[in-house]
Amino acid sequence: MSDVFPKWTNRLPLMLIVGVALTGTAVTAGCWYYLTNKYANVGYMPVQPVAFSHSIHADQLGMDCRYCHNAVEKSWYSNIPASSVCMNCHSQVLKDDPKLALVRESYATGTPIHWVQIHKLPDYVYFNHSVHVNRGVSCVECHGQINKMDEVYQAKPLSMAFCLDCHRDPAAKLRPPDKITDLDWKPASPEQQQVDGAKFVHDWKVESLQNCSACHR
């Protein structure tokens, strides 16, 4: 019999298998790394219409988070403050500064400022701020050191794994309720945190739910 197929086709199946395996691994690895919240969302720092600096207001001036984000203790939604809140001070402080022109215009005309949303969870996740803020979870755990940010960026991945990391071990993250908005607070030591945290979990009957209905309704 003469050769029906050229010689190189003998190696073809092996090449294909190796090729597919390598490509598959590469694609999988690529997705595993790039298509995650950690890669795609952490560090997202969009340009905001008004250059509001948290480091000036929260750190230097010492304003509490809840002065502006006042609904965070009552509602699932932590609100961006209305322009009237800004004007509480800025009707006198820097009252003609061009950087605040948009705020003054918004207050005068009623048009909202088009803030760019940074921390966004998918629609099928029902996260509730009030129950976390009132039960010992500080802003810094999920939002990072906001008080040191000039422009806010997303500091944590906010993926389901990130949430479960804390929900599986709340004792490592809970802090005394009066220290929630003290973003610079650190526990005396990791061991002390475990001890105190465990006490909080026990005393407050912290459920730290891991079943699906807690967040996915």
Added chain:
Amino acid sequence: MKTIPPSCPVPDTGPKYWRSLDDLADTPEFRQWAEREFPAGASELSDPVTRRYFVKLMSASCLLAGFGLTGCRKPVENIYPFSKMPEGYVHGLARFYATAMPTRRSAVPLLAKSNDGRPTKLEGNPHHPDSNGGTDRYTQASILNLYDPDRATRFMQNGTVRTHDDVIDFLKKFSDNALANGGKGLGFLAEQSSSPSRDRLRKIIADKLPQARWYEHEPVDFDIHRQVATAAFGQPVAPYFKIDAASVIVALDSDFIGGEDNLHVNIRRFAAGRRTRTSGDPVSRLYAIEGLMTMTGANADHRLRLATSLVPAAAALLAVEVLQQTGKGPADDAVQSLAKSFPGDKAWIHECAADLVANPGAGLILAGHRQPTVVHLIANTLNSALGNIGKTVLMLDSPEPNVGSIADLARSLYDGTIDTLVVMGGNPAYDAPADLNWQQAQAKAKTVVRLGYYEDESFPQNGWSLPLAHFLESWGDARTADGTLVPIQPLIEPLFGGLTELEVLARIAGLDDTSPYNIVRETFRSAGGGDDEAWKHFLHDGYLKDSAAKPVDVTLNAQTVSAAIAGAGLTSVTAPSKDNLEVVFHRDYKMDDGRFNNNGWMQELPDPITKMTWENVILVSVKTANDLGLYRRNQENNRIEAAWAKIELDGRTVEGPVWPQPGQADNTIALALGYGRAQTGRVGRDSGYNAYTVRTTKNLHCAIGAKISDTGRLHSLSVTQDHWAMEGRPIIREATLAEYRDYKGKHPEGNFARGFDMEKPPSFEPLYPNPFDGPKFKGTGVHQWGMAIDLSACVGCASCVVACQSENNIPIVGKSQVANKREMSWIRIDRYFTGDPAKEDAIQVVNQPMLCQHCEAAPCENVCPVNATTHDQEGLNVMVYNRCVGTRYCSNNCPYKVRRFNFFDYNRRTLEQLRGPVYSTPLVAGGDQRGLVDWLKDPDRGNKPADEWELLKLLKNPDVTVRMRGVMEKCSYCVQRIEGAKIAAKVRAGASGDWMLKESDGTIPKTACQQACPAEAIVFGNIADPESHVSRLKAQDRDYNVLDFLNTKPRTTYLAKIRNPNPKMPDAYEMPNSTEEYENKNRANPFENEDAWPGANEARKGES
């Protein structure tokens, strides 16, 4: 609230990586071309394209359209806060406002839930003295009417659109004219209302425009109760039924559970008399005499199947018997003569009367609104004779409304006495009696002003059409059935600038202050309501304390009654026959009189008795259907087709599909009102036939002399429950009170319903142990949720079904999908007819709400390949929508079939597609590419037209996911409410452990179905707490699981239904039909017991 990202914008600035194509990319023509999602091929370009040029273009357009790096940018999503924070507003928390839904001469007190400044759910007001927080199904569905894309949105004059200012000017001129000539020729046609503000304005108009006339029209009119009571007692009174105080209730064609006014009050009171805690508790007894199978008949202990036109004879015989047995003297001659023509079993009436007489002051005779005055007079006479007045029926002050009827108005229009017509609400061109020819009458008027909710049949081509505001957008007031004054508060500004009735009347009267708020405030002040503080309390509480009407002491004026009965001239009745059929017009259980025709929830709600959706049918009894040869059913491909027949009555015809109704009187035809509208919206189009076309002033309720003929055609119907039998499985367990007490006498500690003389279900462990079963996970939650449904209390009203649909964003699917068994409601009411179908007199009906049982050993959980359905620590079977891939194995495995699958993205399908085509993907939508392009531009909205999308979005509950195609859903025990309650408790507890939900604190959440149920049949709560209401119900001896032999260990259990037949009645039964069927099917020898297995012996003959 989840913000929806806008479509990905092309960034203005961004690094340009392809310098070589810069020039090409920047020309305006290119940009225009490339920004189309689909550069649609060479035919768009005028020049022929070289291959090289084409490739350059494609890569550049891909880049610009988003395939390149600039397109990988995260889409910008914005947050738009307020510029000035509204006081007291917290985004994300719902607020509740007290309001009321006005019904014909009454109101339903409500707490309306408002999310983000718009109403999303209606609940009853539990603080109101005459309410337990339950509502009826009409109320639950009424919120969808607010967001109806087909509602009237524009001011029109003679077919051209006008502005609001034009209308104000016109009304000013109109008013000036009217005031100048004292209202000569002016007629108002309004719906009935209990509003004191409207009455006050009416008086003002009567003073200022003395020649103006006021007419009221309701196609379904309950005013006869008041009219007859006033006549009989010689005082302006109306009856209020305290059904819970009655031990014996006789309903003379009175569908007080399903079809009369104030259903939420009636059902609540009726259920209170049926619920038992122990076997020793008393149970009321309901006798129903009726021609149609109604919800009242379905719940009756004894039912006399008698044509509607013969009920007066039954009433007369009842009167004769009662008066004889109480020794109160013989009845009038007219009554006696009528009684003689009673064609049924006289012993039935005799024993029924005996029961009434044995319970003086604790009986109640109700006459239905369809019955002639004679029956109502008899009912009032008997109630008076038996001492029921003041105990089970209260007479409350009810001033004469002093209105003309629509027939009077039509006459005045035809002869020219009225030439200026103001129509407020209602739809007279659709529902006025056919012989009035209303379209013509209305056209006779020189000026017509119509304030209407839809641009419907009554839309005046020559005249003004003003959009009416929904009650959720209006200020107003009303009086509930017991006379308490309630406010109607708006939850939202009129979405389309609609006007309220009060404002239009005020403008026509030429008042200075036409703001409805001020009018209501003034009425409140003049009714002695009080100052501003009192007003604020009034609005907060939702009712005015101590404003309920005091019962009036009345005595029957025997002479007036006798004269009236004699004057009615009804001395005998003849039974309808095959050639002389009786036609009964009844208020539809879903459409009401037609006002809910464009309401998708109501259209899709299976009728509580026939389980028909999306249309009405011509109901006849099974025997009549067979006799007339109309029982033709074709069942191919699982679709039901029925014979299409033509009815002829007094020269008018109507055609519709014929449906056999077990338990309906022979030789009668029942026509449901409210369908077949000519001018309705996208939802109600082409649904059903119009019964109003054969309804005339002389035969508003019941007519004799109809003929029915088969047209030979078949018509397909969408019925959700065509199978009426339980097939010998004890799904619904019921017993007579005697059986119950007998059993408890023998087994004082036993569980009656579980025992039921049956073998114990086998006990076994599942083959594969559930990894979540066990002390570390399951049952570790602080609360353990469970539900108990009391079948004695449940009347099958379906408020729970509509409430669930409202709360959980459940879509409607349309007629053809319902025929494919793809309806989406999470809770359904299973209705079974029990008994021998050939013995229609003895048919019984049972109802059972069926929802996810949240089984502890759920068969659906182990079979999900992606673990989308799991169990949580508190006992809920949880459905995770985002994980579901749509295998549908869980639904396959569910023995209760309570899982619903979203086949065609019903939430995003346009309303046009309710009638097909079946598929809704953009590839099929309209067949053109535009649909696909639209879809890609705004994937959330898809092909839905802007008005549907914008409005129906507002209705959705933000706490519940809106599910997409391919996802399974089911009852979640309102997990959003449970989580909401737990979160609120934890927030309140803060740094403490005291957050457990307790019934004593009132923190235990109510599921939507529980909250809406007027009968309090559904009880949800914490079964880990032995003192909770649900635990105590489950501990009752009537508690059982459905399909317990499957060992699914459901958290939802049922309490067996107790019937209370009178052993002396001729149709008394020892055990309910379903139990008998169960006994027959499971214990009887099929070859010896012909009844149990008809045809078994025949089949045996076939063997050998």
